[in-house]
Amino acid sequence: MAVGAGFDWISLAISLSSNPDYRVLLLESGGNPNPLQNVPAYFQSLLHIPEIDYGYYTVPQRNACLALKKHRSYWPRGMGLGGSSNLNTMIWQRSSPHDYDKWAKLSGSDEWKFENIFTNFKNIEDYHGQYYNEKWHSQDGQGIYVSTAAHGNLVDEFFEAGREMGYPTKDVNGNQESSFSRLDLSIKDGRRFGAYQGFLEPVFNRTNLHIYRFARVNKIHLGKDNRAYAVTYKRHVPGQLIAKTTHVNLALGPKTAFRKLNTFSKQGLHLASAMAANAVATFTVHLSEKEAEFWNKSPDIQCRLFPANPKTIHEALEVAANVKPGLVRKYLSGLEEKDIFMVNVMLGKPSSRGDIKLASTDPLESLIMDPKYFSHPDDIRRMVDGMKFTVQMVENTKAFQRIGARFTSRHFPGCEKYELKTDQYYECCARHMTFTVYHQSGTCTMGYGPDDPKAVVDYKLRVLYTKGLRGGAFEDP
Secondary structure, eight states, rough: EEEEEEEHHHHHHHHHSSSOOOOOOEEOOOOOOOOGSSGGTTTTGGGTTTBBBBEOOOOOOOSOOOOOOGGOOOOOOOOSTTTGGGSOOOOOOOOOOHHHHHHHHOOOOOOGGGHHHHHHHHHHHOOOOOTTTTOOOOSSSEEEEEEEEOOTTHHHHHHHHHHHOOOOOOOTTSSSSSSOOEEEEEETTEEEEOOOIIGGGGTTOOOOOEEEEEEEEEEEOTTTOOOOEEEEEEEETTEEEEEEEEOOEEOOOOHHHHHHHGGGGGGGGOSSSSSOOEEEEEEBBBBOOOTTGGGGEEEEEOEEEEEEOOTTHHHHHHHHBBBOHHHHHHHHHTTSOOEEEEEEEEEEEEOOBBEEEEESOTTTSSSSEOOOOOOOHHHHHHHHHHHHHHHHHHHHHHHHHHHOOOOOOOOOOTTTTTTSHHHHHHHHHHHHSSOOSSOBBTOOOSSSSOOTTTTTEEEEETTTTSSSEEEOOOOOO
C-alpha cells in the first residue's frame, strides 16, 4: 500500500504494480485533477480551493512575512491524484549533484550518490527543451515531458547582463554552477504534464493496481513487534462514508507522515523537527563568503526574473502569497503605465530550522507549522547579498541600461526609515516580502540507522524501530 498519491508514492505504486504477482493499493484523500489544472496559466486561480489544495498556513513569523496577513506564510499543497504536481508552477529542476552525495554520506549508503541515482532521472525524463545533450538528459524516458520556457521578454537582456558580469549561460539541470539559464518546465503541448499525466494515466488498466480516491488514512496499526500490519481510513463515495481497516504492508507518504509519526517519538525518533523551509523575497549564483566547503560546491541563491503587470501584480501576490490587501498597490502607485519586472531572490540552502507539530490527536486538524524564517543570521545575509546582486545587474550592465531599467526609487511600506539601497533597507524588504519556495524538508530525516540520533528512516526509507513501514519527506535539511 502507498498512502498519498503525490509524485513519490505514485512512482512507488507503479513500480510495484509492474510485477503482476503484487497487488498494490494506492490511497489518496483527493480525487482526479481538476480539468482546469491542465491549463498552466490557471495555476494561481486554483489556489485556496479546498477540494484540490490543503491550503496550509504557518504560524505568525517573528523575523519574516511582515507584509503578509497576520505575518503567516501560505503553503499550498496539492490534494488529488498527482499531488502538488497538479498545483505547482511546473518548474522542472534537479538539486545539485553535491546534495545527493551529501545524502549518501549522511545515510552511509553509496546508493544515494548522484552518480548512482542519475540514471533514475533520465529514466523518467522525456526531454524536449533547449539544453538537450546525452550526458544530462534523455528523450526516451517513461514519465515527465520536459520543455523549456518560452523565449519571452527580457530574456536577451538577462543573458547579456549575465555575460557582462562574467556568468555563462548554462543548463540549470546540468552540472550546476554559477550561471544564467532559462527554466525547464513540465509542460507538453501547452498543458501541464505532472505525475498524474506522466505516470498514473498510462497504467490505469493494470488489474493489480487499485486506486482509492477520497480515502483519508487516520491510523496506522502496529503489532507487538512494531510491525505495521494495517491502516484505518475513511473513504467518501457518493451517498455514503466508508470507514475501513485494511491489512497491508505500508509505504507512508509525506502528508500522513506529518500527522501520525509523532506517536513514535517515545522510541527515540525525532520527527517533525529540524524542518528546513526555502524562502523567497520578491525584489543562480554563488554569493556567500562564510560557507562550509560543501556548500561552496553548489549555488545557494537563485534569482528568477519575470515581467509583471503593475496593474494586476498586487492581486496576484495577495492571492498566491497572502500579502496584505492594498500594500503592493500602494508601493506601485503611479507606475501603472510603466513596464516593470521583478526578481525573486530565493534562498536554496537555509540555515534556519523550524518545526512541524501535531495540534492534537485528531489527524484531520491542521498542523502547527513554524519555519522560523530568517532565525539564523546567515540566511538574511545571503538574501541581502542576492538583492544587492540583482540591483547591480540591473543598474550596472549595458544590457539593462539600454532599456532604462532601474531600481524602484521609493520605499517599500514599512521600510521608510532606512536609506534606499543599503543593507538595512534590503534586509527590511526581505523580512516583509517573504514567501515560500515550497519543498519543505527534514521532517523524516534520513540517516544511517538506529544509532543516528537525528534519523527517522534509514537509507532504504524504512522507519526505524518499526517493520513493514517506509516513510517519505525524508530529506535532511
